Amino acid sequence: MPKKKEGDLPVEQNELKMKASDVNLWYGEKQALFDVNLEMFDQSVTALIGPSGCGKSTFLRCLDRMNDVIDGVRITGDIRLDGEDIYAPRVDPVQLRARVGMVFQKPNPFPKSIFENVAYGPRIHGLCRSKAEFEEIVERSLTRAGLWEEVKDRLQEPGTGLSGGQQQRLCIARAISVNPEVLLMDEPCSALDPIATAKIETLMDDLKKNLCIVIVTHSMQQAARVSQRTAFFHLGKLVEVDDTTTIFTNPTDQRTQDYVTGRFG
Numbered sequence: 509m510p511k512k513k514e515g516d517l518p519v520e521q522n523e524l525k526m527k528a529s530d531v532n533l534w535y536g537e538k539q540a541l542f543d544v545n546l547e548m549f550d551q552s553v554t555a556l557i558g559p560s561g562c563g564k565s566t567f568l569r570c571l572d573r574m575n576d577v578i579d580g581v582r583i584t585g586d587i588r589l590d591g592e593d594i595y596a597p598r599v600d601p602v603q604l605r606a607r608v609g610m611v612f613q614k615p616n617p618f619p620k621s622i623f624e625n626v627a628y629g630p631r632i633h634g635l636c637r638s639k640a641e642f643e644e645i646v647e648r649s650l651t652r653a654g655l656w657e658e659v660k661d662r663l664q665e666p667g668t669g670l671s672g673g674q675q676q677r678l679c680i681a682r683a684i685s686v687n688p689e690v691l692l693m694d695e696p697c698s699a700l701d702p703i704a705t706a707k708i709e710t711l712m713d714d715l716k717k718n719l720c721i722v723i724v725t726h727s728m729q730q731a732a733r734v735s736q737r738t739a740f741f742h743l744g745k746l747v748e749v750d751d752t753t754t755i756f757t758n759p760t761d762q763r764t765q766d767y768v769t770g771r772f773g
């Protein structure tokens with residue numbers, strides 16, 4: 509079970525970064541989310557847990573408007589980033605995704621060089637003017653993603669030639685290269701071995717110093733290790749959210765208790 513580190517402040521004292529209020533989502537006729545309310549704080553990791561099909565990934569995809577591209581999806585409710593409605597008509601989803609980055613379950617580097625994978629975002633968002641600026645941002649992002657030392661001598665080689673764990677760290681470098689404020693991670697370690705998983709978890713601990721991280725995970729051990737707050741979903745509803753220690757040791761709802769003790773799911 510996670511232990512509070514000495515000097516840790518309750519996460520709620522961090523800045524509120526994203527807030528979802530009464531979010532409902534339908535895939536055609538089928539409702540997948542029911543009145544979800546969740547606050548996500550800066551400089552902390554929020555874990556979304558729950559049995560398969562309970563809506564964790566669907567909710568995560570609401571936070572960067574990735575569901576917009578799925579035919580027949582309808583969303584109601586309100587999601588705010590720094591108090592601004594991310595579904596307001598004036599918000600450009602491409603610009604939003606520079607502020608809210610996503611790392612997927614399966615590492616998905618572009619079929620380009622390691623360098624280009626990381627330089628791509630800064631290029632399309634016009635963040636760099638000179639070759640030196642690109643080089644700097646690529647080095648900084650790969651360093652923050654804990655990959656620089658392993659790839660610095662082969663930046664022109666294809667990203668797809670790296671190991672699975674390295675590819676996932678490359679995808680993290682790609683996501684952070686545009687300085688997002690929020691990083692969404694959808695089961696980022698489920699395709700990785702324990703050593704690669706441990707590297708990503710250490711990295712998350714470091715990245716959260718400057719970011720709000722929201723992670724979907726099937727592993728309760730992982731949620732306990734990496735997150736400060738945990739939200740438990742069941743059948744499209746957010747049953748309970750609290751600090752991670754409480755969710756795992758003293759949850760309020762019987763369904764949460766049953767899930768964290770392995771009685772279902």
Ligand SMILES: Nc1ncnc2c1ncn2[C@@H]1O[C@H](COP(=O)(O)OP(=O)(O)OP(=O)(O)O)[C@@H](O)[C@H]1O
Nearest residue numbers: 535540558559560561562563564565566567578726
């Ligand atoms: N593109 C889609 N079209 C229709 N239904 C979908 C779509 N994506 C997800 N669903 C349905 O919405 C519900 C929630 O799915 P979602 O993937 O969000 O759950 P999850 O908790 O992330 O599951 P898992 O842990 O298995 O990844 C499920 O019933 C799923 O079948």
